[in-house]
Amino acid sequence: MNTTTQTEIHLANRPSGMPSDNDFDFVKRAIPTPNDKEVLVRTLYLSVDPYMRGRMQDAKSYIAPFKLHEAIVGGTIAQVVQSNSSQFKKGDIVIGNLKWAEYSVASEKEIRVIDPSAAPITTHLGILGLTGLTAYFGLLDIGKPQKGEVVVVSGAAGAVGSAVGQIAKIKGAYVVGIAGSDEKIRYLKEELGFDEAVNYKSAHLQEELAKACPNGVDVYFDNVGGEVTDAVFTLLNRNARIPLCGAISSYNAEGKDLGPRLQSAMIKTSSLMKGFTLGDYSSQFKEGSAQLIQWFQEGKLKYEETIVEGFEKTPEAFLGLFKGNNLGKQLVKVADPEN
Template identity: 65%
Template sequence: MQKQIKLVRRPVGTPSKEDFEFAHVPVGEPEEGEVLVKTTYISVDPYLRGRMNDAKSYVAPFELDSVITSGVVGQVVQSKSPKFEKNDVVTGSLGWQEYSVAKESEIRKIDTKLAPASAYLSVLGMTGLTAYFGLLDIGKPQEGETVVVSGAAGAVGSVVGQIAKVKGAHVVGIAGSDEKIAYLKKELGFDAAINYKTEDVGTALRNTCPDGIDVYFENVGGEIGEAVLPLLNKFARIPVCGAISAYNNKEADKGLRVQGYLIKTSALMQGFTVGDYASGFKEGSQALAGWYQEGKIQYEETVTEGFDQTIEAFLDLFQGANLGKAIVKVSEIE
C-alpha cells in the first residue's frame, strides 16, 4: 500500500487542508509498455489552483475524490517497457502519491549528470520552458530594451529575468520581500528590483525604468500589472503567463481597462501556456541546458521534506513563501 493525496472538495477562495485527503491505495503493477516509478520529487505550482475549480480552462479540472497530478521526478523500480530500465530517473505528469504506474509515453528519461534531478522540475523543466517561450516568442527582448518581470523571484520569473539579461536587456524584477530583492540583484544580476509590499510600485517603476517599459512579463496581475501600463513604450509586448493575485478571489477580478493603453502604444498583450509550444520543447530544453552549463542562468529551490508535507507546500505558494521553484522531496534517488 502507499499514500496518495486526493482533492475531495473544490476550494472557495484560498485552498485549505480540508479540501484534500490522504488515502491509502495499492501500489499497482505495471503491464506491458508500462513502468512502476517511485516518486522522488513532486512539483507544486500555482496553476494547480485553477484545476481545482469546476470550470472550463486550457486543461481539464481535477475530478473530486481523485488523485492530484503535477510534474514529478522519480526512479523506475520495475519496468515492462523496452524503453526504460530499473533505476532510470524519469519525469512526467504523475500523481501526488508515493508510486505511480506510468505508460512509457507519459515519461521521459533525464540526465542527472547534466543537472540535479530536481532541476527538471524547474529551470530544465516546465517552468524553465514557460519562461523561455513566453519571453522569447512573445516578449522578443532586444539589446538595450527594458524588461519588467512580476513574480520575479518565483520559478518562472527568475528564469525570465536571467534570459532577458542574456539578451542584453535592462531587467527590473518585482517581488515581495527584502530577501527576494537581494537575491534578484546580487545572485541573478537583475539591474533593479522592487519590493511591492514596502514600495509604491508605480513610483518605483518610474525610477527604475527611466526609458519606459518594452516588455512586461506578467505573472501576477492585479494592481502590479496595472502600474506597468502607463509606462509602456511604443510596440511594447506583454506575455501573460499568470495572474496569481486573483487565483483565490471569490468573485470576478476587477480593475483598469487596458484597451486605451494598448491602442496608444500599439502594444501586444498575449496570453499563453507552455503547452502551446510542445513542438519546440527539445529546442527550448537544449538552449536552457546550454545556458545552465555556461553559468548564464541559475536556479533556486524551496524544498519541503516529506510526502506528508505536500499540501502544506502547495498552500505556502499563496503566501509567497517560496524562493524559486517549490518542490517536495519524497525519497532519495538510489
C-alpha cells in the same frame, strides 16, 4: 518494498477562494501493480505550480480539470522500482506528469529517463524543464526583447520569473524584477544580476517602479496580474509587449475580480498583450531545451529551489505559492533515490 500500501493526495473539494488543507484528502491505497509495458515508480520529487489552482475548478480551460476524489497530477521526478517495459530498467530516474502519490504506475509514453550525471535531477522540474521552457518561449516569442530595452518581470523571484530575467539579460535587456520580500530583492540583484528590483509590498510601489524604469517599459512579462500589473501599465512605452503567463493574484479571487480597464492605455501605446501556455510551443520544445541546457552549462542560468521535505507537506508547499513563500522553484522531496 516492505509495505503494500502507499498514500495518495486526492482533491477533496473544488475550493472557492484560497484553497485550504481541507481541500486535500490523504488516501491509503495498495501499491499498484504495473501491467505489460508499464513501470512502477517511487516518487522522489513533486513539483507544485500555480497553474494547478486552475485545474481545481470545474471550468473550461486549456487543460482538463482535476477530478474530484482522485489523485492530483503534476510534474514528478521518480525512480523505477519495477519495470515491465524494455525501455526502462529498475533504478532509472524518470520524469513525467504523475499522481501526487508515493508510488504510481506509468505507461511508457508518460515518462522519459533523465540523466542524473548531466545536471541535478530537480532542474528537470525547473530551469531545464517546463518552467524554463515557459520563460523561454513567452519571453522570446511574445516579448521579443531587444538589446537595451527595458524588461519588467513580476513574480520575479519565482521559478518562471527568475528564468525570464536571466534570459532577458542574456539578450542584452535592462531587467527590472518585482518580488515580495527584501530577501528576494537582494537575490535578484546580487545573485541573478537584475539591474533593478522592486518590492511590491512597498507602500509606494508606483513611485519605486517609475524610479526603477526611468525609460519606461518595453516588455512586461506578467506572472501575477492584479495591482502589480496596474502599476506597470502606467509605464508602458510605445509598442510594448506583454506576455501573460500567469495571474496568481486572481487565482483565488472570490466573486468579481475588478481592476482598472487597461484598453485605453494599450491603444495609446499600441501595446500588445498575449496570453500563452506552454502547450502552444510543444513543437519547439527540442530547440528550446537545447538552448536552455547550453546557457545552463555556460553558467548563464542560475536557479534556486525551495524544497520542503515530506510527502505530507505537499498541500502546504502548494498553498505557500500563493503567499509567496518560495524563492525559485517550489518542490516537495518525497524520497531519496536508491542506488
